[in-house]
Amino acid sequence: MAATSNAAADDDAAASPLDTAGPRAASPPDTVDPAVRRLVFTLIVGALAVIFDTTIMSVAIDSLAGQLHTSLATVQWVTTAYLLALAATMPAVGWAQAALGGKRLWILALCLFFVGSMLCAGAWNAPSLIAFRVVQGIGGGVMMVLMATLVMQAAGGRNIGKVMALITVPTALGPVIGPVIGGVILHFGDWRWIFLFNIPFCLVGGYLAGRNLPADRPVSGTRPRLDAVGMLLLSPGIAAVIYGLTQLGGSDGIGSVKVVVPLAAGVALLAGYAGWALRRGAGALLDIRLFRHRSLASSTVLLLLAGAALYGAMLLMPLYWQQVRGESALGAALLLIPQGVGTLLSRSVAGKFMDRVGARPVAVVALAVTFAATVPFGFVTPTTSNIMLMAVLFVRGLGLGAAMIALMGGAFVGLSREEIPAASSISRVAQQVGGSIGTAVLVVILQRAVAGSHTPADLASGFGAAFWWAAAFTAAAVPLCLLLPGKAATEAQGQETASAEQLAEV
Missing domain, CATH: 4.10.860 (DNA Excision Repair, Uvrb; Chain A)
Structure with missing residues (x-):
């Protein structure tokens, strides 16, 4: 970065209400500022509505088809329409933040998701539900990008690993709790409660946002042009x-x-x-010249592969237990809990190590562990011990949680404050597209592998073949991790931010 651009970034950081020198000056250099923690907590409450809605829906499609008296192909659009709206909205978040300011945009997006949830709960047929899911997707797309942007800008490049561990709490909680909640709702109640479940998070999240998010303003005196x-x-x-x-x-x-x-x-x-x-x-709209930063370019490619490995395998695992082992949706969700627990437990440790040794070694070890813990699923049979598979899932969760911290955090190393919104959009889109690629490819592989299968053993063999591909996605990412920023780049980012704060105080 040129000295002039650094000075401009420092001026912006000093002027921003999301970056104040006071809290940081009072905090030890290796801890996350209390102001940043409060910001993260406020954003997490609202973001949980989006995460839970997505993960609950993953186990609800089959039940929705029956309760809405429509085909599975039609009701699948409940998920597809949401996914498309989510992805199409993400690139414009940087511009919208510059035009409206972060606080106003967050509250607006949360209100939109709230309205979408209420409309979905009141849907009278499948087409109306699909249309209302688009409203939800627009609000959710803004929130998932803006959350990372606001927190990373507030952190100012310091303790990226620890900060990323805090940001990813909703992502880690979703796969653990969401499917279980969905299974309970569908077992005991009406499908409309899938969407009504979001309401408390939206209301409390909106209240906390109005109270805790710093009042902000657009980044310049003139409204930026779209x-x-x-x-x-x-x-x-x-x-x-x-x-x-x-x-x-x-x-x-x-x-x-x-x-x-x-x-x-x-x-x-x-x-x-x-x-x-x-x-x-x-x-x-998105400055693709940011790919000149090796950290962002390598993280984007790795997030594509990691998204494919994560979301693709998350599709296969409950299907294996339901179709081969005869488990219910709730039973399959309960068997997946160890993976989510592992993901939760590894976040803070991975964040600390990333700040200490850089993103590169953490990602290499984490993805290697994820690969090793995916391989046993390539050998599944109709009688494979569930205890053994749950233990393997716990280890896989440890690897996945650490990997996502390193990959998502590594994308922001070396970026200035004004570059963070575009980088946040790019990394989220990469993860979303990677998840779609992994899910689509593994569905095709599974369909071909189980075609003509008439016994549980044949079905299990087909699932095993698909799991090998999920393992291959993970293996392909391991050597690419060597392109991620190491310890020197991470330390330089922290030192540059500390120097900027000292200048701002003067």
């Missing part, structure tokens, strides 16, 4: 790619028009955006 051309290229391009991937599991296969056309259109739109963004530079 890159309309970029928006028309990038958001539909991402949505088209994700939609094409979701159709891979259809009966027509990979050569289907439903797959080829949206994928081709999406790739063309993304290529068009790349050319447009390179010419427009900093005025683009």
Whole structure:
């Protein structure tokens, strides 16, 4: 970074209500500021509504089809429409924050998610529910990007690992509690409670946001202009790619028009955006020149692979227990709890080690552990011990939790404050697209592997083949972790931030 840009970033940080020198000056250099912790807690409460809604829905599709008296293909759009709205909204969050300010944008997005949840609970048929899920997706997409942006800007590049461990609490809690809550709701109550369950988090989160988030303002005196051309290229391009991937599991296969056309259109739109963004530079919706930072470029690729390994395997595991072992949705969700517990337990340790030794070694070890703990699922049979599989899932959760801390935190090393919103959008989109790729590919592999299977042993063998691919996604990411920033880059970031704070105090 040039000295002038650093000085500008420091001035912005000093002027921002999210970055105050006082709390940091009173805090030891290796601890997270109390002001940042309070900010994280406030944002987490609202974000839990989005995370729980997503994970609860993962076990509800089959029940929704029956209760709404529609086909599984139709009700699948309840998830697909939400996913598309989520992904299409993410690129514009940086511009919206600059135009409205972080606090106002967060409260607006939370209100939108609240309204969407109420509408979903009042839906009268599948088409209305699908439409209302789009409203939810828009609010949720803004919140998931903005949460990381606000916290990383407030932290100012210090203790990234510990801060990322705090931010990822909702992501870790969701897979543990969400499916269980969904199973209980569907077992004892009406499907509408899936959406009504979000309401307390929205209300309490809105109250805390109004009370605890610092009053802010747009980043400049003049309202920034929306890159309309970029928006028309990038958001539909991402949505088209994700939609094409979701159709891979259809009966027509990979050569289907439903797959080829949206994928081709999406790739063309993304290529068009790349050319447009390179010419427009900093005025683009997302400045892709940020990929000059090796930390962001390597983290983006790794998040694609990690998203594929995480979400793809999360699809396979409950299906294995339901289709091969005959478990209910609630039973399968309970068997997945050890993985979530492992994810929760490894976060704080991974955050501390990342701040101490850098993202690179933490990611290498974490993904190697994740790979080793995925391999046993390649040998599953109809009688494999559930105790053994749950123990393996616990270890896998330890690896996944640590890996996501390193990969997501590593993306922000070396970035200035004004670059964080775009980096946050890029990393979230990468994780979302990676999850769609992993889910789509593993669904196709599983369908082909179990085609013609008539016995539990044949089904288990098909699942084993799909699990081997999930392990392969993880293995491919391990050597790429060597491109992540190491200890020197992380220490330099912290020293640069400390120097900026001292200058601001003077």
